[in-house]
Amino acid sequence: MEAAQLFTLGLAIILFLAVFRRRIMHGRAMAKPALIEISDSAAARTAMIDHADAFSNRPLTLFPVALVTGQRRRRGDSISSAQYGPLWRALRCNLTSEALHPSRFDQLAPLQRESIAALVASLSATVAGSNGDVVVRDSVHAAVFGLVARLCFGDLVGDARQLLAMRRVMQEFVRAIGEANVFARSWLTKLVYWRRWRRFLGYRGQQAAFFLPLVSERERRRRSGCCNDGGIRPYVDTLIDLRVPDDDDNDKDDMVSLLSEFLGASTESAVSCIEWALAHLVTQQEIQKKLRREITGAHGEGVVSEERLRSLPYLHAVVLESLRLHPPVPFLMRDVHTEGVAVGMDTVPVGGTRVHFLIRDMARDRKDWTDPDEFQPERFLAGGEAEGVGAVPGPKEIRMMPFGAGRRYCPGAGMGMMHVKCFLAALVREFEWADGGGDVDFTELDGFFKVMKTPLRAHVKRST
Numbered sequence: 054m055e056a057a058q059l060f061t062l063g064l065a066i067i068l069f070l071a072v073f074r075r076r077i078m079h080g081r082a083m084a085k086p087a088l089i090e091i092s093d094s095a096a097a098r099t100a101m102i103d104h105a106d107a108f109s110n111r112p113l114t115l116f117p118v119a120l121v122t123g124q125r126r127r128r129g130d131s132i133s134s135a136q137y138g139p140l141w142r143a144l145r146c147n148l149t150s151e152a153l154h155p156s157r158f159d160q161l162a163p164l165q166r167e168s169i170a171a172l173v174a175s176l177s178a179t180v181a182g183s184n185g186d187v188v189v190r191d192s193v194h195a196a197v198f199g200l201v202a203r204l205c206f207g208d209l210v211g212d213a214r215q216l217l218a219m220r221r222v223m224q225e226f227v228r229a230i231g232e233a234n235v236f237a238r239s240w241l242t243k244l245v246y247w248r249r250w251r252r253f254l255g256y257r258g259q260q261a262a263f264f265l266p267l268v269s270e271r272e273r274r275r276r277s278g279c280c281n282d283g284g285i286r287p288y289v290d291t292l293i294d295l296r297v298p299d300d301d302d303n304d305k306d307d308m309v310s311l312l313s314e315f316l317g318a319s320t321e322s323a324v325s326c327i328e329w330a331l332a333h334l335v336t337q338q339e340i341q342k343k344l345r346r347e348i349t350g351a352h353g354e355g356v357v358s359e360e361r362l363r364s365l366p367y368l369h370a371v372v373l374e375s376l377r378l379h380p381p382v383p384f385l386m387r388d389v390h391t392e393g394v395a396v397g398m399d400t401v402p403v404g405g406t407r408v409h410f411l412i413r414d415m416a417r418d419r420k421d422w423t424d425p426d427e428f429q430p431e432r433f434l435a436g437g438e439a440e441g442v443g444a445v446p447g448p449k450e451i452r453m454m455p456f457g458a459g460r461r462y463c464p465g466a467g468m469g470m471m472h473v474k475c476f477l478a479a480l481v482r483e484f485e486w487a488d489g490g491g492d493v494d495f496t497e498l499d500g501f502f503k504v505m506k507t508p509l510r511a512h513v514k515r516s517t
């Protein structure tokens with residue numbers, strides 16, 4: 054072998070070893086922590102309430118693969134992924150004291166009325182143009198997203214085409230994170246599915262391309278004083294004004310993540326819940342009629358006000374029962390580093406552990422629920438086995454937790470319940486729902502949010 058060949062071979066070996074060594078070191082650093090799965094409600098209560106401090110962090114990357122990469126980023130960049138501490142507190146407090154403050158709910162009525170009118174008009178047109186068989190998800194998604202986008206960006210998102218394009222980017226992104234598990238396995242899967250991987254990394258850029266010009270435009274309009282948001286301060290304004298002490302990392306990445314979180318968390322869970330609830334109303338006509346009687350008895354035309362929504366116990370029970378059987382977020386994640394804390398039958402080992410709380414299994418546990426797989430809203434009414442059980446568990450017991458529990462429970466629970474109730478109430482008041490000529494398929498899609506695998510097709514006609 055000649056000297057040049059030997060040199061090339063030696064160089065190739067050195068390079069190979071260098072890469073291989075990096076992989077090993079990287080693999081060690083990224084080694085997955087031990088995983089404990091909890092589906093027992095008493096164990097969940099002990100962990101989330103008695104050991105709230107230990108259970109206040111999610112994994113650094115929420116999705117199976119990190120979306121924001123690079124040396125600089127060492128901590129969370131949205132409320133969901135921020136580590137428990139000053140940054141998380143500032144971001145969460147900003148959301149709950151502004152956009153999600155309960156005192157705002159009644160102010161939202163005009164926007165809700167608009168979104169509901171758009172939904173009813175779009176469904177009526179679809180029904181008129183078909184034999185009455187409708188796949189309902191996209192119309193509901195459009196209506197909920199339209200409302201949420203207004204709460205997020207104010208009057209900037211008036212243009213229907215722009216709104217649709219933004220909605221598609223968000224839908225693609227949510228679908229992609231649901232499928233991201235495949236990329237988490239190894240670098241080889243990224244190589245094999247490189248086209249999908251490249252597309253996956255591209256969603257982040259597409260979101261930035263949509264959101265950041267809106268943020269700049271919003272800043273410009275605020276300076277010139279020509280915003281008209283009907284008295285509702287949009288979420289983006291609160292983020293523009295937000296100053297987080299000691300945070301030198303509060304950059305455009307954070308802005309994109311926070312806006313994406315607001316749009317995604319508010320829309321996907323609500324749409325999932327509305328569709329599951331409708332699916333049960335289609336198959337259980339008695340429950341649908343009883344619900345319609347309550348809604349039409351409660352008011353005449355237009356949107357049901359927040360105050361009225363609160364006074365409709367059967368609607369509340371239907372929504373809770375839907376969330377019990379089909380929690381849109383199927384499990385909660387925590388990273389626990391307090392050695393020795395008991396988690397069910399296990400204790401947290403040295404080096405910490407990852408804990409998954411299986412919300413769905415917990416709410417179908419036979420020791421806590423009678424006929425747990427049946428859709429029976431009555432269980433939440435006075436005298437029922439779940440009378441007094443709410444959407445968010447109190448400190449004494451956890452029977453179900455569709456909005457999570459402990460320090461990191463969902464700050465949007467109140468707003469989420471209100472959105473689901475106001476759209477569901479309108480859909481049941483305005484239309485009668487029957488099955489679309491085939492059995493309703495209750496199979497769940499295995500994604501980040503648990504939606505119906507086969508979107509609900511129903512036979513719909515206007516209520517008489």
Ligand code: HEM
Nearest residue numbers: 132133318319322323382455456457458461462463465469
């Ligand atoms: C039906 C509607 C909704 C459901 C079922 C839902 C469910 C959840 C769940 C299960 C969690 C995890 C809680 C935990 O780990 O303990 C969560 C967290 C969160 N949700 Fe929601 N959510 C809904 C609506 C909303 C809305 C309207 C917003 C408004 C922006 C929102 C924003 C968030 C945020 C920011 C977090 C992270 C909280 C933190 O880490 O401190 N959600 N949600």
